[in-house]
Amino acid sequence: MIQTFLFYCYAALAVIGAIGLVRAHKLLHSVAWTLLALSAVAGLYFSLGSEFLGAMQLFVYGGAVTILTLFVVMLTRQGAQEQEKEDSSASAPASARVPVKRLAALVISLVLFCVLTIVFVSTPWETVVPSPQTSASLAEILFSRYMLPFEIVGLALTIALIGAIVLAREDDPGDSADATDGVAGTDDGGTADGTVAADTDDDPGDAAEEGNAL
């Protein structure tokens, strides 16, 4: 009884969060809604007896991913929004393209929804009794049967990390410049009038990143 009730509570929260995420006008609000949706999914895992997965969901998605998203959104926010406004108001062809865009978005999401539904319905779901020692059994499987994939994933992530550091460093000689750059970037964003050209940071990577985000 309580289980079912909790399930519907979490499910409703997750759906509300997802709708809020799409409907929100400010990017930061979207992130807040995302936090709600992801935490609700963690709640779902808990109510299904999968504690490890729930804690992982909270830790990785609730904590780390949300914070990373916040950082990215904050450091690129101003330019992106201003650009959007310019697109929609100043140039007439852009506003004429909006219905086409909406139609395309509708078609793509409908197709995706149908495909996912078919997959969900047609898959025979195995149900297992949750073991009381979830983390121990998980570790056993991970370090015996799936040892090689586990190691490969670890290696791939390490490579990605090193690659990200190499890309982010550019030719910056200063070690501590990254942290100060981040703060300076937001300050610029707060005062600049939206034109990316106004970004007079001595770091060329900063401008390039903003360009990518647009």
Place this chain on the structure above:
Amino acid sequence: MIALKTLLGVVVIAIVVLVNTIVVMWCERKWLGHMQSRQGPLRTGWHGALQPFADAIKLLGKEDIVPANVDRPLFLIAPIIAFIPSLLTYAAMPWIESFVGASLDVGIFMVFAITAIFPVSMLFAGWSSFNKYSLIGGFRAAAQQVSYEVPMAVAIAGVVMLAESMRISDIVNAQHGLYYIILQPCAAILFFIAMLAEINRTPFDMPESESELVGGINTEYSSMRFALFFVAEYINVFTWSLIFSLLFLGGWNGPLFGGWDGPLGMVWLLLKTYAVIFMVFWVRATLPRVRIDQLTALGWRILLPFALASVFITAIGVFTNNFVLIVLEVIATAALVWLIARIGERAGEARRSEASARRCSDGSAIIPDPGSSPGSASGTSHTEVGA
């Protein structure tokens, strides 16, 4: 029936936590006062014992100001997002074997995961305040908490390896007779340092450093919303001290009635917790604030390698015996303490030489630099070691 029991348990645990939080607030004022040769609060109640209540009533009576231009919804919910996870951690926290929210199989990881949400509230508060100092405070909070989570998690890994379980009560019971602070001194020190950063205490209180950020994320908050941040901060102090005493100090084990599943076990646990809290306040009274680049450098270049080394040593210890483990851990601890002391000394020297160089260029270097004498340099290193 189960629902009623759960509800009762939630209420009881929340009350226990909040009462302890009030005691922690009072302790900080009194202890800090006496460490600084003053009395602390005296007039409200016995030795100022009612001061936290008076503060709470004062804050409740204040006007809840929402400044113009703030991002209203985020500004309003940020303190709540800060408060909820700090109380939610107690869902998985045991006090004694039979008095526990939920004895989860992933207990310590669960607690850790919930506290990971806290920096999100800091970022929301900093951004929504429409104040550059708040924003910088929020950024600092997120950066430091995210980067110090890593050495902390790795430090906990050693404990989990020894106890062969993530359930907190299993970890405590595994320490019967031999506490993990003896087996894992290096991990304990790393955990303590990372804990200070995690709860934004001096020397890592950059997010709200009054002298440079005018209170950081707290700047624009008033009344109950400020109180929520304030209370969340003190709950976190208590939470992490409790975790430290559960993981490293043997929890409810003790010489007298040790491991007894009754009120006395809880007395032991609380005594240990308050000892850790005393350490936290002691550090606050002793050390000045570090710079943000020093903080990140310390986290990534020293704490993380040493935490990984500690895990490696623990693995060796698990396959050999406790004696090898203790010897290796003590060597690692000595190296860690020496390295931190050395860095402090170097930073002091660099600062002094820079200051004297500036004075020389000003042309006002008539007064000899007191810091350049060898006597005072060694004095600095002593304070750093004492840290």
